[in-house]
Amino acid sequence: MRLSTILLVYIAILIIGYFAGRQKAIAYSHALDAGRTMHSLPMYHGYYVLMWGAIPAIIAILGYFFMGDGLVLDRVIAGLPDEVRSLPESRLNLVLNDIRVVAAGAETSGESEAYIQSAADSLNAGREFLSLLLGLAVVALSSTGCYLAWRNLSGDFRARNRVESAIQVLLVMAASIAVLTTIGIVFSVLFESIRFFQKVPLFDFLFGLNWSPQTAIRSDQVGSSGSFGAVPLFLGTLMISGIAMIIALPIGLMVAIYLSEYTTARVRGVVKPLLEVLAGIPTVVYGYFAALTVAPLLRDFGLSAGLQISSESALGAGLVMGIMILPFVSSISDDVINSVPQSMRDGSLGLGATRSETIRRVVLPAALPGIVGGFLLAASRAIGETMIVVMAAGLAAKMTINPLEAVTTVTVQIVTLLVGDQEFDSPKTLAAFGLGLTLFIVTLILNIIALHVVRKYREQYD
Amino acid sequence: MSEESPSNSALRSSVETRKRVEASLGARYRRENRFRFFGLLAVLVSVSFVAFFFVSIISQGYTAFTQTYIQVDVYFDPDVVSPDGSRAPDVLSQVNYSRLIKDGLGSMFPEVSGRKPKQLLNRLVSNGAIYELRDRVMAEPDIIGSRESLWFLADDEIDAWFKQYSRGDDADGAARLGDAQIGWLRQLVAQGRLEQRFNTVFFTSGDSRDPEMAGIWAAAKGSFFMLVVCMSIAFPLGVAASIYLEEFAPRNRWVDLIEVNINNLAAVPSIVFGLLGLAVFINFLSLPRSAPLVGGLVLALMTLPTIIIASRSAITAVPPSIREAALGIGASPVQAVVHHVLPLAMPGMLTGAILGIARALGETAPLLMIGMVAFIVEAPQTPLDPSSALPVQIYLWADSPERAFAERTAAAIMVLLAFLLVMNATAVWLRSKYERRW
C-alpha cells in the first residue's frame, strides 16, 4: 500500500470524525432548554474527536517512517548467506547499498549475485508487508480513536478545555525540540568520540604534535593507525580565525561607530543594507571567492614582492573569513553602541568633549562588555566556519605560524575524514567525531560566555 | 565674578580656563578628524569589499549564460543508422551516432587526414551531440537517409575560444588549442557556422563531466525539496515553540533550559549539525544517504532557533492590550492567541521564516556530512532520491580543474545569489507592508 494512499484514508477518517463530533454537539444544543448554552462550541467537539483520531495513528506513521526500513533491513540481513553476514561492517554496508539499489529497480550492472537479487526481493516484500500493516493500523487506530471520543461527547462535555490542553502539550513539545537537538548533538558526537578515545588516548589527541590520519591505507598494514595529535589543527584554526578577527574587529567596530555616530540617516540607509548583503552571502560563495579570486591575487602579489605565498595560504582564507564576519561584528557593535543611553553622550558633549572624545572615553567604555560579547560570538563563528577553509585552506597539518603557508583546520579535517567512502570504526572516521566534539565544546563555551555577557549588558541599560 | 572663587587659585579663573581650553583645541580637533577619517575609511573599505566581490563574481560568471553552438552538415546515413532497415527504438538507441558527426565534420574539412588530426577535429563538437542525434532520429525515423544542417553544442574549449574571439580579445594565445584547430575555427567563423546562444542547457540539465553539458537543474530541484522539507518542519515547530515560550511558559528551570538551548543552538557551527544528521538520521534511523529529506531535516533543526527567535520578537511586538482586550471579553487564553495575537504576529513570523530559509538555502557544510556530495546527473523525483544541492554543486564545480567549470561556478553563484536576493526582498517587502507601530 502506498504511503500517500494511507495518508489520504487517514485524513478522510479524521474529517469524518470532526463532522460527526460537531453534528452530535449540534444535536445536543438543539435539545437544550432555551436560555441554557453548552460549555463549548460544536466546533470544539469536532476538534476533540479529530484529536483522538489523529494522535495514536500519527505515532504509528512516524514510527514506520523512522524505524520501518531499519526493521525490514534487519530481517533481510538475517536472511543473507552466512559468509556475507560475517563480513566487516563497512563491506556489509556496501552490500546493503547494492541490495537497496536493486530493490529500487535500478538497472544492475548485470553481474549482481543471486543472493543480492533474492535479498532485494525480500526487502521489497518486507516493505510491502510493513506498509500494509501500517495501513491497517492507521485505519484501526484512527477510527477507534474517533469512535471512543465521539461516544464520550455529551451536552455539558468541556471539549474546549480538553482541546486547549492538548494544544498546550503540543506547544511544550515543540519548544522542547531545541533541548532534544542539543541532546542529540551531544550524544551523536559523544558516543563516537568515546570510541575514538578508546583507540587514541585523549592526551595524545589534545597535545600531540603530529596529525596524519591518512597513513591508514590498509587495515592490515603495520602502524596503520595513523597519528592523531590535533595541535597542528588547533594552531591552524587559531591562525586563520585570528587573521579573520584582526581584519573584522577594527573595521567592523569603526564602521559601526561611524554609522551610528557620524553619518546622516540617509547614508546609514544605504551602507547598512549593503553590509547586510555581505552578511547574507552563503559561505560556499566566500569559499569560491577565496580560492579562485583572492588566493591567485595574493600569490601574484607575493611573487612581485618576492614572497613565497602558498595558493592555500592561511592569509587568503583568513582574509576572506574576515570579510565574512565583518558585517556580523559591525551589526553587533552597532546594536551595542546604540543601547548606550543618549544621556551619557549628552553628558560628555555638554561638558565640551568632541565627538571622538565622547566615543572613546565614554561610549566605548560603557559598551565594552557588549562589544566583548559580540567579539566572542564572532570568534566562535570564525572557528566553526567550514566552507571557506575547506575550499581555500590546505589539507596538510603543519606546525607553523607563518600565515603565508598552507595550514589546515579542525573543520577541514572533519570534512575530509567524513566525505567519501567511510569505514566505520576506523580511528580515521571516529577522529572526525573527536574533532567535532572539541569544536562543539569550544564554541559552546564561547557562546555561553558571550550570551551571558551580552545579556547582563542589556539588562544594565534596560 | 568667578575671580572670587573660594579656591582662589589661577585654575579657577575663567580667563585661565578659557586660555587652557583654547590651547588644547588644535590637537583635539586633529584627533577628532583623524578618528573620523578612520571611520570613513572603514566604511569605504567595507563598501569596496562588497563592490569587489560582486564585480569579480559577475565578471567571471556572466559568460556562462551563453553557449557556443557549431553547425554541422549531418547525413543520416542509412548504412550507419539502420544497416538492416529496422526502425525499432531498441535498435535506434544503440546506434553509433558519433560516426554521423565524424562524417559530417569530415565532409566539411575534407583536407584533414590522419588519425590524430581527425580526433582533434571531432573534438570540436561536444560529446553530448550524439544524444541529441539519437533523440532526433528516434523521434522522427523518417529523417534517415536525408541530409541536414544541425546546430550542436560546441566543446568547452571551443566555447571559451569563441567567447574571447567575439569579444575581440586575444583568443588564440589564451586557448589551449592547437594551430590546426584554430585554423578550422576561423574557417567555421567565416562560414557563419559558430554561434552564441542563450545557455538553456545550464538551466535545464544536471551535473556532467563535460562542462558544456553541465547544468544546475538537478541541484536546484534538490535544494527545492530540501527547503520544502525544512520549512514544513521548522516553521510550524518554530511558531508553536515561540507561542509557548511567549504566551504560556511558566518561569521555571525547564523553560530556562529551553531558552538557553535555543540561543546556543543559533550559534552552533553548522558542521556540527551535519555530524548530528550523520549520526542520528543516517546511522541510527538508517534514512537514505544523499537524500533531500535528510538534508531538509538537518536544515530544519538548524533554522529552528532562528525562526523561534524571530517569531518571539514578532509576538512580543503585539501589545499586551490586544490580549487583555480578548481575555476581557471572555476568550480563553488559547483563543486570545489564535484569534488575535497570531494573525498580528504572522507577518513578522513569515519574515523570520523567509530569512531562515534564505540561510538554509546557502548552507553547505552539513550537507557534505550527510553525503550530498555525489555526482548527480538526474534530477531527483522525490525527496528520497539521491540528490545534490545548489551550494554543493558550486562546491563541486569550484573544485573541478576544467576552466569552463570556473565560469559555470560563478554563474551558479549568480543564480544562488539571485534566489537569496528575491527571498530577502520578499522579507523586506513583507516587513514594510505589515509593520505596525503600536
Added chain:
Amino acid sequence: MLKPMDTQYGFIGNRSHDPYVAGRDTLSKEEQDGECIFETVGEVTSPDPIISVRNCNVFYGDNQAINNVTLDVGRNEVISLIGPSGCGKSTFIRCLNRMNDTIEGARVEGDIRLDGEPIYAKEVDPVLLRARVGMVFQKPNPFPKSVYENVAYGARIHGLARSRAELDEIVFSSLERAGLYAEVKSRMDEPGTSLSGGQQQRLCIARTIAVNPEVILMDEPCSALDPIATAKIEDLIEELRQNFSIAIVTHSMQQAARVSQRTAYFHMGQLVEVGATDTVFTNPIHRLTEDYVTGRIG
C-alpha cells in the same frame, strides 16, 4: 554691549488677543492651543545679561519647537523656566550651549549671545562654548568610570590641569563645592553609578563645575530624585549662584519659587511671561500664566 530692550521686540501677534487679561474669564481655543502669537509680557531683559537671546526660533525638521523667544539670563542670577510638558523649555536651554547641534534635523535661528559674542557664529567653537556653558541633565548620567574620573573627565579632555596635583585640586574642590566631598572622599575609586540618585546628580554638578563654566544650564535636575535629595540640590543651587549664572528648567512651580530670582513661563513653544519670581507666582499679568500657576492648566 547690546542696546537695552527696545520696541523692535515689541508686539507681533494678533491684536485682538489682548495680553493684559489676567482675570479675563475665558481664553479662546486658539490661545490655549498656542495657535496665535503672543507678545511676551514682563521683563524679558536683564540689566547685566550674561546670555541674551533675541528672536530665537527652533525647528525639528518641519516642526517649529520654539517660536520667536527673546530672553536674557542675568549674571549670577538663577532664572527658572516653567511651563507644561512639551512647551519647549528644554529645547530652549539646549540652544544656549548648542546641544541642539547634536540632534539630526534640528535648526536654530535667531541671535543668541554669550557675553556679547554671538554663539551661533561660524567662528565659534562649540567645544569651547560648552566648556563655558555647562549643562546638568534630567536623569543623573554619571559616566561608567570612578567617582574621581567622572569629575576629572572635563579637566582632562580640556587640558585644564598641568599636573596630578592640579587635577586633584580641581576634582576635590569641585566635589567640595557640590557638597559631595564629605560623602565620597573614601569612595573615590568606586564607580560613579554606585552612588545614590541624589549623589549621582550632585556628582554630575561637580563634573560640570570642574570645568569652571560661566553659566550652568539645568534641565529638570530633580525630576528623578526624592524630596530629600531634591532639597540638597536646591540648597546647592542657591550656593552656586555666588559664582555662576544658572538657568533651570523645572516641572515644579514650588521649586521655581524656592530657587530662582526670575521666572519665565513657556507655552506651546512661546515665551508668555517673564518677571521676578514672586510677581509671576503671586501676580501674573497674562491669563495663561495665571491659569498655569493656579493649576487650572498644565
